[in-house]
Amino acid sequence: MSQQLQDDFGRRFHYLRMSVTDVCNFKCSYCLPDGYHPNGKQSFLTLSEIEHLVAAFAKVGTRKVRITGGEPTLRKDFTDIVRLLADNDAIHTIATTTNGYRLEKNAQEWYDAGLRRINISVDSLDPRMFYQITGENRFDQVMSGVDAALNAGFERVKINAVLLKDLNDKDLPRFLHWIKHTPIDLRFIELMETGLGHEYFQAHHLAGEAIKGRLMAEGWLYDQPSAEDGPAQNFSHPDYQGRIGLIMPYSKDFCASCNRLRVSAVGKLHLCLFTEQGLDLRDLLQSTAQQPALIERLHQQLHLKKETHFLHQGITGVTQHLASIGG
Known part of the structure; x- marks a missing residue:
């Protein structure tokens, strides 16, 4: 059985988000407010296991892989x-998605190795607010990393900013000024509630529709989605070099265009960012001979994928923080 992965709702999956570590050196208030604390001695996927994993996913239609974390670039073998x-x-x-910590020194090396798209988390363009949100006084270092990525030749540089009421919600004019003459994709991500974040969610959740309304009033135009866009709603403006994307997980039919699966840094398949504990794949990542059994397991598990993430009902599943399976 080697046909493309498809669930019982007709959704096909060509995109793998593969975590390679859950370690992170930032302390973002919406993700790891107390910093990273290891859960015992973790043994993350080895290069050999990653090779077997990706080979199997490629056989069943995966064409895009995003390396995630934690902070994936903390791995010495990134x-x-x-x-x-x-x-x-x-x-x-x-x-890959990165906090930009190592980007300034390594952007060209990673591009030369084959990395082509990069998402960089920049939750505020105010250095003081950046520090308040991330717990790290590294705004200038991260912004230098953004410049390095633009200079390295990446085909797409995206900036991720989590929308946070009473924190960075006043930053929109700054972001717009930045992308007027800078060819980057700016993506505002609506805050999602996780198991440890109920009070934070209640205090800081801001619906992406509020930003969408402001953009439309200022002449931004909705871009028809491509097959790769997934759930993002993208907007462009004739006077701006950059684009804006909105990821609004609480919007109607958000899950209808789901095209991605996730594998954690310890080799567990997650059918959704929320809801389930994950299914172990690691026992089938030890040799090429196991590939048929691994592919069979992937197909079997797709029958268990739910139609939606259930966030609307306040069900956050087992995900305690997004760093644990790469967001």
Whole structure:
């Protein structure tokens, strides 16, 4: 059985978000407010296990892999992981999401290894607010990393900003000024409630529709989605070099366009960012001979994928914080 992965609702999955570590060196208030605390001695996927994992996913239609964390670039073999993915001809797009900590020094090396798309978390353009949200006084370092990524030649540089009421919700004019002459995709991500974040969610959740209304009033135009866009709603403006995307998980039919699966840094398949504990794949990542059994397991598990994430009902599942399976 090697046909493309498809669930019982007709959704096809060509996009794998693969976490390679849950370690992070930032203390973002919406994700790891108390910083990273290891849960015992973790053994993250090895290069060999990653190779077997990606080879199996490629056989069942995966064409895009995003390397996630925690902070994925904290792995000393991050460049080797990128090269490994680039060596698989079936993988057409290699991306990562980073806090930008190591980007200034390594952007060109990662690009040369085969990385082509990069998402950088910049939750505020006010250095003081950046520090308040991230717990790290590294705004200038991260912004230098953004410049390095733009100079390295990446085909797409995206900036991720989590919308936070009473924190960065006054930053929209600054962000708009920045992308007027800078060719980046700016994405505002609506805050999602997690198991440990109920009070924070109640205090700081801001609906993306509020930003959407302001954009439309200022002449921004909705871009028709492509197959790769997933749940993001993208907008462009004739006077701006950059684009804006909104990720609004509480909006109607958000899950209808789901095209991604997640594997955690310890080798568990997660059908959704929320709801379930994850299914262990690691026992089938030890040799090439196990690939048929691994593919069979993937197909079987897709029958268990739910139609929606149930966040509307206040059900946050077992996800305690987004760093645990890569967001």
